[in-house]
Amino acid sequence: MNKLIISPSPHIHGEFSTKRLMRDVIIALLPALCVSFYFFGLGAMTVVCVAVISCVVFEYLIQKFLLKTTPTVNDYSAIVTGLILAFNLPSNFPLWLVVVGSLIAIGVGKMVFGGLGNNPFNPALVGRVFLLIARPVEMTTWPLPINMITADATTGATPLAIIKEGLKNGLTIDQIKSQADYTFTYLDSLWGQIGGSLGEVSAIALLLGFAYLLVRKVITWHIPITIFLTVTVFSGTLHLVNPNQFIDPVFHLLTGGMILGAVYMATDYVTSPMTHKGMIVYGTGIGLITIAIRTFGSYPEGLSFAILFMNAMVPLINKYMKPKLFGEIK
Amino acid sequence: MIKTFKKGGVHPPENKISRNAALEQLVPEGIIQIFISQHIGAPAECIVAKGDKVKVGQLIAKANGFVSANVHSSVSGTVLGIENVADYQGIKKPAICIQVEGDEWDENIDRSPEINRDLSKTSEEILAKITEAGLVGLGGATFPTHVKLSIPKGKTAKAIIINGAECEPYLTSDHRVMLEKGEELLIGVQLLKKVVNVDKAYIGIETNKQDAIDNLKKLAANYSGIEIVSLKPKYPQGGEKQLIKSITGLEVPDRALPIETGCIVSNICTTLAVYEAVQKNKPLFENSVTITGKNLNVQKNFIVRVGTPLTQLINAIGGMPENTGKVISGGPMMGRAINNLNAPTLKGSGAVLFITKEESKRGTKSNCIRCSKCVAACPIGLLPFLLYKLAERNMLEDLKENSVHACIECGCCLYTCPANLPLVDYIRLGKTRAMKLIVKQK
Structure with a gap:
């Protein structure tokens, strides 16, 4: 006979999962991401890519080799951290500093406390504030958006x-x-x-994501x-x-x-x-x-x-x- | 106006796929086994012996004390003796085994299809009939009905509330009763009103059963003091506290009985059983049971005799599908997983639900991300994420302080948890342990 599974109630589960929630946050950030690509061009694109990739890589490496636990990068939370961190940076920000910021965000902001769910401070903000205090000049020199081609040409307050x-x-x-x-x-x-x-400029795009x-x-x-x-x-x-x-x-x-x-x-x-x-x-x-x-x-x-x-x-x-x-x- | 309760709750997919299956009689064959304890309270005392001939509806075990209930034979035939029989969970309990021979009913039972509208019986007579018929709450708790209807000294009832919410996904037996036995149900309501001496009764029905609402509204025009209340579907609306809140706006005080709000809640099937017991002399020996599941070819709502082996129910739907992972007695939110398919049904069996292998598996648990979805889903206003952690660490004093006793184990927290944490499992455990501690401290 068929072996039946025994477990306590409830026997059904709702639609939420950590992965789905994080994916939804990423989707909600997409309009603002497109706007920043449009106004800040290639600079924005590289900053975002570097931030996201380094956050994911750092999380993976720390979990695998320092904490010796199963990496949980597939829950997308590191991608969200990377995106938010990038959104807080100017589009002409030095890329090596983006990597440092990501390391601080994931390492100090999240992993030292035991990973997702245990950190007292928002990891992306820890990274951002670290950069703001450490490199105030780079952090407050903003390229003015003009269009795709001539972006990064002028900067202003x-x-x-x-x-x-x-x-x-x-x-x-x-x-x-x-x-x-x-x-x-x-x-x-x-x-x-x-x-x-790069991510803060368009109110409409951000509110669209809020509605989502x-x-x-x-x-x-x-x-x-x-x-x-x-x-x-x-x-x-x-x-x-x-x-x-x-x-x-x-x-x-x-x-x-x-x-x-x-x-x-x-x-x-x-x-x-x-x-x-x-x-x-x-x-x-x-x-x-x-x-x-x-x-x-x-x-x-x-x-x-x-x-x-x-x-x-x-x-x-x-x-x-x-x-x-x-x-x-x- | 469509009402509901405000705090917490979830909206699981309704999946009421058996809603159109009319009630059907299922007459058992072979040997049936009737537990002498089918209720909360003392087990009944067996009054038949091996070799005795019994008829359908004959008393076979007598209530032992006030909080207990009579048990009647659900078939006619010969008593084979009392044996220890494994129940749904495989736990052995004494049961009266009867070899089925024909279907001969006790001559006192009125089997005519006419509806008996005579409401001249006194309150005491009605209560006596209910006690005699061995009625228990059929919503799941199986608390003896006559005890529930005996109002404690110093309290007064103001209204009867009939629970037609059927908020659990899949279940449809109450729905079918409201559609097919509407008038009997309303007479049952009038009898209940008389017993507890109130003029007002509410029947709360979720709007996903609009046909039942319409049917009862039409019929209720002929009966005074019965109001049909439309409820916005939301789980756990059928919980006693939530239902009272939805309909009257009153909150049952913490650690108190519902009578504090002046409300007495009764289930649909129980109310029908009141009608049958009082007007038709028919004891409680059968109940409507939904047999459903996405992987079944047929969906059924059977009227099943108490003690029928589950295997007969499964045969009646053409056998258990290959990919069944779990069989559940009751709904998917609060029902209990069955591991013994040879077990006999009970008075309180309301549904048998089949869940596929894929759906049976729980997701892998991950870190709590403190999304607070469990807090928002808890209909009692507890902090499930915290209680879970406390229970995991066996911190009983802290559990007590955080009102673990109030948990109704509805499962909304686990249902909604994105990290798949076994919240209600641990809270249930912590609650049991903390309650023991509370009792010890007193």
Whole structure:
């Protein structure tokens, strides 16, 4: 007779798998990837390839030879890390530094803690922040997008940096906006025709990916929307108080990788809270810290630091933000 | 308005492929085996001896105490004796074995097809009939019905809720009963209302059974105080707590019985059995059972006599398909895997589900990626990923603090887990151990 399999219930499994979730994140990043290839050309393509390949290779080598475990690169998570890291780099970034950044991201950001699921900080951000602190000049020299052929020809500062620099020189927002090197318009940033790291520039492409992630139930709305709302309310209040010193919220939302960070980096499963309540606290924290750094700090950009800081708060948030027990009596 | 519960839940593919198979009688042959314990509570006491002649519906084992239930013969024939018989899981338990001879029913049972609409019996008379008929909850727990209907002192019931959610994938026996025995069911509801002295009854049905909703709505127009509630399909809506929440919006307090909300929940098949017991004098010796599976050529909804060997059910559908990996008693989310196909059916057997070899295998587990899908899926508001880790390390005090006792073992966490972690398996284990600890501490 046929041998029957015995196991406890449930006997069926849903459609989710780590692989599928990671694949969906990669798919969601594709529109922004295409936009960056279009605006930054070959430079973007090589940076992305080098980052992805080195992340995968480093993960494989570390698991195989240092940890002596079965490599799990086929779960695609290293590809996601590589993509996100590349998205955070300028398209003319030296390739050897891309490799170093990938090693830090995978090695220090992920593997020292025991691999996927055990890292307290977003690996790609660990890599990015390492590079930002170690090589600030290369990290903040952005090629301006023109088109495929002439890309990489000119470089310039990001809109956030221009504003920061202008305010430091005692100019008002309107004065800065009328300067010659300020070519930024909101319409440009929707499509991605602005200076910046290679994946952060196109709001539309990134939001398209966000919609895809929501439809595929990869992430929930809680973290990104809370960040957007907090940023809008906080920077909006500042703007209303003094429009000469503080730029409007739309600017904050469209620049400095706000959408990339809120949708793809803050929502990293491993380093974000486990409950919806916790996600709202976490998102609010990221929004507040980002705007605080951008407006009062010395760095023009604060999202990466804000996310890393809130990553560190996640265990605490998880401890206090537990879901309400069904029928709980207080 | 279509209602549902808010917290947690999952949407597994419905796969109700046997929904169009009308109920069919399956009369057993050869030897049948009836366990003397088919319910939660004390086993019944056998009152027949080897060589006795019994009829269909004759009492063969008497309830032993209050929390116990009578057991009746489901066939006519000669008692062969009491033997230890292996159940679905292969565990041996005492059962009365009867050689089937013909199909002669006890003369007190009203076998006429007419519906008995007489509702003049008093509450006590109805409860006595239910007790006598050996009714148990047929939703799976097999808790004696008369105990459930005896409301504890100081509590009052406000409404009866009939569970027509049938939220488990594949299962269709409740659906067929609602379609084919609608009026009997409604009379059963009226009887239940009378027993617990309430004016209001709700029948909650998921909208994937719209024909059942329409049928009962039409019939309910002739009966006062029965409301048919459309529910948005979602597992585990048929769970007692979730159903009460969906229909009334009330939450059963933690560690308390549903009666705290004034609701008493009864299953569809149980309610039909109430009608049959009270109006037709028919004890509980048969139940509707769905036989289904994607690899079966025929899908069936049988009315099966208690004690029929599973092999007869399998023969009735033309044998077990070659590529069967698992046979499950009940639905795929909470049913139990069967390893003994010679075992007899029980009062509470509601379905036999065949799962192919490919579908039977669990995925390889990988690291928890902390995606929090289990937290979002838990209908109780627990943290399955945490309970799993605690149970794995046998940290009983921490399990207790994190309310492991409240887990209903619905399996939503494991169903949704992308890392294929055996969440509910470990939580179940941790819960059992933590409960022992809690009892010891008291």
